[in-house]
Amino acid sequence: MGKRIVVGVHVKKREQEAPRIQQILTEFGTNIRTRLGLHPTEGEHATTGLILLEMVGPESRIEEMENKLRLIEGVTVNRMEFET
Numbered sequence: 001m002g003k004r005i006v007v008g009v010h011v012k013k014r015e016q017e018a019p020r021i022q023q024i025l026t027e028f029g030t031n032i033r034t035r036l037g038l039h040p041t042e043g044e045h046a047t048t049g050l051i052l053l054e055m056v057g058p059e060s061r062i063e064e065m066e067n068k069l070r071l072i073e074g075v076t077v078n079r080m081e082f083e084t
Contacts, residue, residue, distance in 0.1 A: 013074040014046060
């Protein structure tokens with residue numbers, strides 16, 4: 001039996017950290033099946049954001065991406081796993 005992995009990335013300093021986050025997501029692009037970005041709609045500029053990633057590939061690659069994202073100040077990474 002396999003599993004589906006969804007990684008949630010909460011970003012507190014969206015404008016400041018977006019380039020670094022994008023660089024990491026590009027590096028692991030072949031392991032990202034689906035990407036959904038959410039941000040608050042109040043006001044003109046949202047300073048926070050939430051990215052949901054449906055992941056594929058080896059567990060080690062997913063963990064490597066999560067660890068790199070966790071090194072960025074203001075970024076929180078959580079994971080959901082579903083048995084298939």
